[in-house]
Amino acid sequence: MELNGLRVAIIGAGYAGASTAKALSLLGADVTVYEQATQAGEVGAGIGLRPSSMAAFREWGIDGAIEAVSSASHGLRIITPQGQLIHAEEWPEKDVFGTTTHFIHRRDFIDALLGVLPEGMVRFGHRLVDIVDHGTTATVTFENGTSVEADLVIGADGISSRVRRAFFSDKAPVFAGEHAYRAVFDIDLVPGVFEDDNDFHIYFDAPTNRHLYLLPLKHRGQVSFDITVPSDDATWSPEVTREQLVASMDGFDERFQEVTRTIALDAINCRSAHDIDSVDRWHTDSVVLIGDAAHAMLHHQGQGANSAVLDAKGLAEALRDADSVAAGLAAFQAARKPITDEYQRISRGGWDGDNLEDGFPGQHGDSAKVEA
Numbered sequence: 349m350e351l352n353g354l355r356v357a358i359i360g361a362g363y364a365g366a367s368t369a370k371a372l373s374l375l376g377a378d379v380t381v382y383e384q385a386t387q388a389g390e391v392g393a394g395i396g397l398r399p400s401s402m403a404a405f406r407e408w409g410i411d412g413a414i415e416a417v418s419s420a421s422h423g424l425r426i427i428t429p430q431g432q433l434i435h436a437e438e439w440p441e442k443d444v445f446g447t448t449t450h451f452i453h454r455r456d457f458i459d460a461l462l463g464v465l466p467e468g469m470v471r472f473g474h475r476l477v478d479i480v481d482h483g484t485t486a487t488v489t490f491e492n493g494t495s496v497e498a499d500l501v502i503g504a505d506g507i508s509s510r511v512r513r514a515f516f517s518d519k520a521p522v523f524a525g526e527h528a529y530r531a532v533f534d535i536d537l538v539p540g541v542f543e544d545d546n547d548f549h550i551y552f553d554a555p556t557n558r559h560l561y562l563l564p565l566k567h568r569g570q571v572s573f574d575i576t577v578p579s580d581d582a583t584w585s586p587e588v589t590r591e592q593l594v595a596s597m598d599g600f601d602e603r604f605q606e607v608t609r610t611i612a613l614d615a616i617n618c619r620s621a622h623d624i625d626s627v628d629r630w631h632t633d634s635v636v637l638i639g640d641a642a643h644a645m646l647h648h649q650g651q652g653a654n655s656a657v658l659d660a661k662g663l664a665e666a667l668r669d670a671d672s673v674a675a676g677l678a679a680f681q682a683a684r685k686p687i688t689d690e691y692q693r694i695s696r697g698g699w700d701g702d703n704l705e706d707g708f709p710g711q712h713g714d715s716a717k718v719e720a
């Protein structure tokens with residue numbers, strides 16, 4: 349399908365919205381992104397961009413912008429709380445995509461994505477409050493009183509998506525019974541931990557189901573941690589006390605305990621972990637969900653951000669190859685939903701203490717083939 353001039357309104361300027369804006373504008377679509385925040389902003393933590401995402405950036409000609417603010421990684425290690433290596437593995441699909449996983453700070457990632465979009469494509473201060481589907485077009489209305497009609501409205505508005513609630517599912521996000529404490533700190537505070545590798549370290553205490561995800565950001569001289577612990581408190585952004593933080597690393601390597609004793613509490617982002625149940629249908633003929641809006645998943649497989657990027661690539665290709673927007677949206681769902689359904693399922697399952705010999709369940713089988 350010729351995308352030249354297709355009027356596309358994307359709701360949300362997160363990873364999914366920004367990536368999709370890039371992919372569709374390269375095909376000639378007339379894209380505008382509407383973001384509720386008044387400016388770009390992201391909480392401080394690191395994420396891993398998998399080979400498939402890096403390959404998408406290369407295809408869009410923006411790999412240089414991403415690589416400039418990230419560092420290449422070899423693989424991951426699963427380790428006991430006291431530092432005994434259980435399992436080490438290279439990132440899958442390096443050979444398929446000819447590149448490896450890159451670690452990046454969340455803020456650098458969104459800045460890089462927004463930085464490669466044409467001036468004026470993103471409109472901040474636009475909070476979607478209403479959406480009407482007319483069949484082959486849809487109209488979106490924002491809190492600031494403006495309305496826009498588009499040939500395609502893309503709901504990239506995250507886990508609490510208003511677009512999803514309007515058409516596709518009114519189910520609330522599901523609490524996982526866990527809190528995640530996240531922060532970035534100086535790599536010198538964990539001397540020796542990343543001396544001879546740039547791998548993702550997963551320290552897992554199976555009996556208490558506590559995880560420490562440690563991700564090096566060597567290009568920034570920093571490390572990002574994510575401590576995930578069981579909790580009954582489903583408050584969206586709970587406060588974490590020093591006692592809770594210190595207790596979360598009780599029995600772990602002394603260097604990690606020391607970080608929890610000394611790090612400034614206001615540097616910690618604390619979130620209760622939520623995902624959503626699989627959504628049966630992601631689209632009408634002129635409205636579609638992508639990213640967390642379509643398939644928010646728990647962070648245990650580190651696939652949320654990657655899935656957002658791969659949705660962007662998948663949606664652009666499906667529209668390009670289809671005869672109509674409606675057919676393109678159906679093809680997009682058919683290609684992507686089996687993969688994200690599987691990631692949602694595996695991520696919800698968490699880590700199995702009796703089976704830690706495969707860091708990437710679901711990425712060596714059919715889903716990896718589909719993704720390739």
Ligand SMILES: Cc1cc2nc3c(=O)[nH]c(=O)nc-3n(C[C@H](O)[C@H](O)[C@H](O)COP(=O)(O)OP(=O)(O)OC[C@H]3O[C@@H](n4cnc5c(N)ncnc54)[C@H](O)[C@@H]3O)c2cc1C
Pocket residue numbers: 359360361362363364365382383384385391393394395396474475476477504505506507509510530617619638639640641645647650651652653654656
């Ligand atoms: C602290 C934290 C750490 C994480 N760590 C990892 C990780 O290590 N690896 C990984 O793969 N994933 C991680 N994730 C998950 C990953 O960040 C998400 O999967 C990813 O951000 C999804 O991107 P998205 O663009 O779909 O949604 P979001 O990033 O949530 O973006 C949605 C955007 O839509 C905007 N919006 C919402 N409602 C409206 C509205 N009504 N009108 C206009 N705009 C609206 C929001 O302001 C936001 O900018 C983490 C998530 C969090 C919160």
